[in-house]
Amino acid sequence: xxxxxxxxxxxxxxxxxxxxxxxxxxxxxxxxxxxxxxxxxxxxxxxxxxxxxxxxxxxxxxxxxxxxxxxxxxxxxxxxxxxxxxxxxxxxxxxxxxxxxxxxxxxxxxxxxxxxxxxxxxxxxxxxxxxxxxxxxxxxxxxxxxxxxxxxxxxxxxxxxxxxxxxxxxxxxxxxxxxxxxxxxxxxxxxxxxxxxxxxxxxxxxxxxxxxxxxxxxxxxxxxxxxxxxxxxxxxxxxxxxxxxxxxxxxxxxxxxxxxxxxxxxxxxxxxxxxxxxxxxxxxxxxxxxxxxxxxxxxxxxxxxxxxxxxxxxxxxxxxxxxxxxxxxxxxxxxxxxxxxxxxxxxxxxxxxxxxxxxxxxxxxxxxxxxxxxxxxxxxxxxxxxxxxxxxxxxx
DNA sequence: AAGAATGTCAACCGCGACTCT
DNA sequence: TAGAGTCGCGGTTGACATTCT
Numbered sequence: 001x002x003x004x005x006x007x008x009x010x011x012x013x014x015x016x017x018x019x020x021x022x023x024x025x026x027x028x029x030x031x032x033x034x035x036x037x038x039x040x041x042x043x044x045x046x047x048x049x050x051x052x053x054x055x056x057x058x059x060x061x062x063x064x065x066x067x068x069x070x071x072x073x074x075x076x077x078x079x080x081x082x083x084x085x086x087x088x089x090x091x092x093x094x095x096x097x098x099x100x101x102x103x104x105x106x107x108x109x110x111x112x113x114x115x116x117x118x119x120x121x122x123x124x125x126x127x128x129x130x131x132x133x134x135x136x137x138x139x140x141x142x143x144x145x146x147x148x149x150x151x152x153x154x155x156x157x158x159x160x161x162x163x164x165x166x167x168x169x170x171x172x173x174x175x176x177x178x179x180x181x182x183x184x185x186x187x188x189x190x191x192x193x194x195x196x197x198x199x200x201x202x203x204x205x206x207x208x209x210x211x212x213x214x215x216x217x218x219x220x221x222x223x224x225x226x227x228x229x230x231x232x233x234x235x236x237x238x239x240x241x242x243x244x245x246x247x248x249x250x251x252x253x254x255x256x257x258x259x260x261x262x263x264x265x266x267x268x269x270x271x272x273x274x275x276x277x278x279x280x281x282x283x284x285x286x287x288x289x290x291x292x293x294x295x296x297x298x299x300x301x302x303x304x305x306x307x308x309x310x311x312x313x314x315x316x317x318x319x320x321x322x323x324x325x326x327x328x329x330x331x332x333x334x335x336x337x338x339x340x341x342x343x344x345x346x347x348x349x350x351x352x353x354x355x356x357x358x359x360x361x362x363x364x365x366x367x368x369x370x371x372x373x374x375x376x377x378x379x380x381x382x383x384x385x386x387x388x389x390x391x392x393x394x395x396x
Numbered sequence: 397a398a399g400a401a402t403g404t405c406a407a408c409c410g411c412g413a414c415t416c417t
Numbered sequence: 418t419a420g421a422g423t424c425g426c427g428g429t430t431g432a433c434a435t436t437c438t
Contacts, residue, residue, distance in 0.1 A: 016406070016432085038423065054424080055407065090426060101426075106405050114403095 013047045017056055021046055025053055026061050059100045066098025070107055078104055078112060083126040 013021075028034075028044035034057065037050035046053060059065075070078070074096055081092040089101035089108075096104060113123040122129050 014408075036423075050423080051425095052407075058425095059406070087427065102406075105427075110404055 011047070012041075012049050012052075014052070017060075021048065022056070022061060025056060029057060029061075059102045064098060065100065067103075070099075070111075074099070075107075075112060078108060079116070079126070082108065082112075082123075 017025075024044045024046050025040070028040060032043070034040050034054070037054040040046070040050050040053045041048045044053070048056075077095060078092060081095055085091050087105075089105045093099050093101040093104050108123075116123040116126075117129070120129050121127070
């Protein structure tokens, strides 16, 4: 247990990843997909265990990751979801496209908990601190372990306790149309809590850009209308997502939960950065897609040839630098972190002495990886998402 | 300017669940 | 059915960055 079995068999590297390792991993996955993670390091020529490769890919290298500061909408959503789900970070992350469970967990522990306490709210119970009898620091003991319990029955919020407890599908989309979805519970909880005088800035999820895509039957879209032809989005520091193209057409089934569209498209931080090439976005509905796929990258890496997305891309000539290449930062490139030059965040690793100056680059293509996604849908979000796919209602 | 304190986040660890033989 | 291999999750750690004194 614990350390992956393969880690014992050979001397494997640990710790931070070098650009070379990242390059190898990205190249391999982009070209072949990850397949069996345990075989990835061998095939990719890495002295890492498969587990480490998986983690690196999921948390850092995936081109669809959104990095950078969380928007207010995202923060609200995390709080709402945490109130309903507890420390089930993977399920919370499933509602925040482009965010990883690790990222959300870190953000929760470093920021949100503090904010909630400052507002007099126990981050573990989401109740006023007075009611929790000063137990706010014990969230990893009873309350949080309970709320984060894998027993779905413990997750049912008080406001719906009288209801029969349905299986809480990780996807939030019940396979049984008659069974209320997780969103249903979340919304119920939030709505009811919204009436509490002690609640702080809690709004119904719909108001916080959380759009439950289905009604209680899981069949009919509800919530604000969704843009018919939404742009592909990256945040200021990120990578793409065409929220709807992928959501509705299965372009990136493993990375875009069904609920996410409104968050992406409404976030003030978001700006269009990318659009998929028509051959990678399912042609079924990509009429409005341009042929450009914008990614951002680090000129440092480009210059050094360490990490060349370009080689994966059909139209290399469309790379655009907003700043001088030497100002680019490799980790930002790897992150996809963007990079608006006005961004004041200092995200990303500052390893290997690379400058922190941020910039952005747009790239066209990245077909290989996406095609691979279609051929071999990965498990980035695990079983839950696979369960979700067929259950996704047709939208738009 | 320097050291301490605090914050952030990538990565690891340990475990349970799942799959395959 | 049991056991091995693998995957995925949540908790935790530690390095690095930033802020404070």
